[in-house]
Amino acid sequence: MFEIKDVTLDDAGYYNGGEALDKARSCGGVVLIVNDKPTKPEIRGDLRILINTSTELTCSSNSTSAPDYYSKIVTLSYTWFVNATRMNRETNQTLRLKVIRDGPDKIIITPQPNTNMQDNGMVTVREGETFGPYQCLVDCHPPCNVTWTYMNSTGHLGNISTNGNLSLPQINKDIKLFQCVATWGTETKKEKNITLNVQCELF
Numbered sequence: 001m002f003e004i005k006d007v008t009l010d011d012a013g014y015y016n017g018g019e020a021l022d023k024a025r026s027c028g029g030v031v032l033i034v035n036d037k038p039t040k041p042e043i044r045g046d047l048r049i050l051i052n053t054s055t056e057l058t059c060s061s062n063s064t065s066a067p068d069y070y071s072k073i074v075t076l077s078y079t080w081f082v083n084a085t086r087m088n089r090e091t092n093q094t095l096r097l098k099v100i101r102d103g104p105d106k107i108i109i110t111p112q113p114n115t116n117m118q119d120n121g122m123v124t125v126r127e128g129e130t131f132g133p134y135q136c137l138v139d140c141h142p143p144c145n146v147t148w149t150y151m152n153s154t155g156h157l158g159n160i161s162t163n164g165n166l167s168l169p170q171i172n173k174d175i176k177l178f179q180c181v182a183t184w185g186t187e188t189k190k191e192k193n194i195t196l197n198v199q200c201e202l203f
């Protein structure tokens with residue numbers, strides 16, 4: 001019996017044995033194949049193309065299994081992902097696809113603001129109270145730019161947040177509404193408002 005412990009790539013190759021050299025050469029042997037991870041994949045192709053046109057992406061990788069002659073004939077399998085989601089039925093080295101634009105279609109504010117129907121759908125808060133946190137969610141590929149703005153009693157608009165989160169330690173009576181704005185590139189824009197009914201603090 002012949003045993004190899006702690007196998008490495010260097011141990012791969014053709015093995016045979018016998019009582020003498022001539023018998024070892026005449027007897028059948030075995031090939032020890034040592035598998036290892038393939039090289040880090042590289043994606044090649046045109047990554048800057050127009051909407052509604054087609055492109056091809058090629059994933060390049062090589063087997064690092066040993067011996068060398070085995071790694072040259074082994075067939076690699078491929079799995080494609082888009083935004084961390086596996087693409088079904090895409091197992092070839094080359095991916096062919098049509099490029100489309102996705103989003104923003106709908107804005108979701110979470111948690112949903114507690115509106116009062118008696119106040120015409122406004123959110124009733126008292127002056128000086130904390131407001132939020134609220135998060136503005138929108139599904140875009142590539143990602144949208146999401147900002148929160150406010151409008152005061154004079155109609156002035158100003159930015160509050162550029163990361164999609166809205167939280168204020170104190171509400172000012174001059175603030176009339178908050179607006180989540182999602183922009184995609186230079187053409188697409190989506191908005192959703194939280195209209196306020198700020199009640200003055202009584203002294």
